Every structure is written in structure tokens, then in C-alpha cells.
Amino acid sequence: MRNAERYPFVSGDTALSEAGFRPYLPFTLLNQQVSIRASALLDTGASVNVLPYLVGVELGYDWERQTAALTLTGNLAQYEARVVLVQSAQRQLEQAQLVFAWTQATNVPLILGQVNFFMEFDVCFYRSQLEFAVSLKSAATE
Known part of the structure; x- marks a missing residue:
């Protein structure tokens, strides 16, 4: 992977020992004049990126002004969802x-999924080393 940044897995549950470690990516979310430092779970099984309600509010989004709705599945199927675009670094x-x-769920982590995080970035997991690497997608795939 060219120009890859390496990150450690983070312990989510000390009772689980090594099995409790998860790949959380520290990054910044940007929306107009607002920037928020965040940590997001990299989830290759998630179809989409998921932004918890309170993080969206902190970024300055107004629920009523977001008109593009979508339906989530799984544990989040019971909650309404809207499409928002966010710059990340x-x-x-x-x-x-x-x-x-x-x-609208507040009890969900910030999740980076297939659409569109894994479409924009190459990720390599080194689970046995409790590390992962992230780089912009290679020019050959553009």
C-alpha cells in the first residue's frame, strides 16, 4: 500500500482481552466552519457509512432540512435516516x-462502511499485530 498510515486496534472491552480489540480510525469530520475529531469503527460488513444523530447535530446539520431519506437494515432498521455529505481528513x-x-439512533458508533469509505480508501488489516493501514485508493483503480 502506497503512503499508508498505520493505526492500532483499540480495546473496546477489557473483559474480552485480545478478542475485544476493534479497528477504530481517528479522523476529522468537516462541515463548513465546523470540525470534529472523531473515531469511527471500520466495518467491512456495513453497507453504508453511519453517522449517529448527535454527531450530525454537532456538525451543524438540521434534521428537517435533510430531505434525502434512506432505509437502514439490521439493528438500525427501526430508525429514520437521511443522506448527508461530510468532508473527512x-x-x-x-x-x-x-x-x-x-x-436518529444515538446508541450507535460512527461507522465507516462499503459506501463510500471502502470505495475511497484501501485498507489492510493486520489483526494478528492489532494494527491496520489506510491509504487513498490507488490510481490504478480510478
């Missing part, structure tokens, strides 16, 4: 525009 990596399903 990771350490030395360039900024990327990410599409999020902004959910």
Missing part, C-alpha cells in the same frame, strides 16, 4: 468526501 491523507446515513 485522516492525519497525512488527503481529504475525501464521504456519504453518510445520518440516523
Whole structure:
């Protein structure tokens, strides 16, 4: 992976020992004049990026002004969701525009999924080393 940034897995549950570690990516969310430092779970099984309700509010989004609705599945199927675009920046990596399903759920982590995080970034998991690497998608795939 070219120009990859490496990150450690983060312990989510100390009772589970090594099994409790998860790949959380620290990054910045940007919306107009607002920027928020956040940590998001990299979830290859998630179809979409998910933005928890309170994070969206902190970024300055108004629920009533977001008119593009979508239906989530699984644990989040009971909550309404809206489509929002957010700029993101990771350490030395360039900024990327990410599409999020902004959910009314407040008990969900910030999730980076297939659409569109894994479409914009290459990720390599080194689970046995409790690390992962992230880089912008390679030019050959553009």
C-alpha cells in the first residue's frame, strides 16, 4: 500500500482481552466552519457509512432540512435516516468526501462502511499485530 498510515486496534472491552480489540480510525469530520475529531469503527460488513444523530447535530446539520431519506437494515432498521455529505481528513491523507446515513439512533458508533469509505480508501488489516493501514485508493483503480 502506497503512503499508508498505520493505526492500532483499540480495546473496546477489557473483559474480552485480545478478542475485544476493534479497528477504530481517528479522523476529522468537516462541515463548513465546523470540525470534529472523531473515531469511527471500520466495518467491512456495513453497507453504508453511519453517522449517529448527535454527531450530525454537532456538525451543524438540521434534521428537517435533510430531505434525502434512506432505509437502514439490521439493528438500525427501526430508525429514520437521511443522506448527508461530510468532508473527512485522516492525519497525512488527503481529504475525501464521504456519504453518510445520518440516523436518529444515538446508541450507535460512527461507522465507516462499503459506501463510500471502502470505495475511497484501501485498507489492510493486520489483526494478528492489532494494527491496520489506510491509504487513498490507488490510481490504478480510478
